[in-house]
Amino acid sequence: MSSPSSAPPRRLAPLCYRFGIALAPDTGGRAELAAAIESAAAAEGCAVTFAETTGSVTSEAAAARTLRAQGVDGVLLAPASGDDTVVTELVRIGMPTVLVDRLAARDDVDQVGTENIESTSDLTEHLAARGYRRIGLLAGPPGDSDADERSLGYRLGLGRAGLRWDAALAVRGDSPSAAGVLLAERPSAVVVAGEGMLAAVQAEARSRGLRIGTDLGLICHGDVGRAREAEPPVSALSPPFGDLAHTAVRLLLSRIADSARRPKIVRLTPSFAHRSSCGCPAQGSSTAAASSSSHAPS
Structure with missing residues (x-):
């Protein structure tokens, strides 16, 4: 019989953060993007909580409230077109936020999207x-x-x-x-x-x-x-969904680590x-x- 191993027992990596993801599921490519974000977060030892939106500002606001109530550490959001009220509120309260897939015409929040x-x-x-x-x-x-x-x-x-x-x-x-x-x-x-x-x-x-x-x-x-x-x-x-997801997760982790960091806007080349x-x-x-x-x- 072999002797017991002297190596320490393996431990599961601790959960770093939980991210809230607000996406409209019926938009082309969003399911693929959601899966890529979940995978990218897991690679960094983080978990995700999804809140569906319909692409309207009202549903986006409801999703943001739900995620905040669940105590997420940061939000990845595909913002509704034409109205960034929800983004403004998330920035105002200091919630670490990254806009993903759809960019907004502002420079006070981290963003990653496709070059257009x-x-x-x-x-x-x-x-x-x-x-x-x-x-x-x-x-x-x-x-x-x-x-x-x-x-x-x-x-x-x-x-x-x-x-x-x-x-x-x-x-x-x-x-x-x-x-x-x-x-x-x-x-x-x-x-x-x-x-x-x-x-x-x-x-x-x-x-x-x-x-x-x-x-x-x-x-x-x-x-x-x-x-x-x-x-x-x-x-x-x-759109390069994998790169979008990994960049978004890294930007969010960077924002959590340094809330005073100057926001970045990243545009990735589509294939x-x-x-x-x-x-x-x-x-x-x-x-x-x-x-x-x-x-x-x-």
Whole structure:
């Protein structure tokens, strides 16, 4: 019989902190982001408590109250569009907070999200390199920080490609009818600035008898199941969920350790899943929307 080991017994790593996570579960990619945050927190010895929101300020405020009542040490929040009342309150009371996925137009809170301007410019230039000239944009309403930045990127991409900006081809709004308004202008290609609007564009194209990838070039900022499983599959930018999660957790730990630290805003580059909706043969993934020398109808 072997003698007892003299090594000390193994102990489970102590729980460092508990983080509150407030996300809207029905938004494209949020389930993947939530899982990545939970994994990143666990890697740092931390636990998480989830509070679902519907993307409205009211539900966001309720989620924040619930998490505070449960005594979380910090909050990771995907803020509602257009109103940062809840963020302002969390900052005011000194709750360590990191905004994740959706950035806000403020500099008093840590934030990590996807880079929007250059990446959308790349998408627009990619379509232009295919020979498209009437490139339209469908983006969320003014005041949505992501939509505002992506709209700027679209306009920047047009300029870099030597194309003129046409207000009629840049439609802002989150209603299903916005896709119809845009396609009524007969664009030859469309940049969809948010995965939540992709289905409306696809449906509107079908109703008009337009074949995506042939009659209408299509490219999307945001890669959800609908993009990957569509026929043809949609060329799209995919947020780096793992990097977003790890960065958010580290920022929150840093904020807890040093409440006086100057807030940081981190923008991470999305990867480009090059498929065939833009008129190109499927190419796989890369970190940039590489241009093609082939041409499509203008």
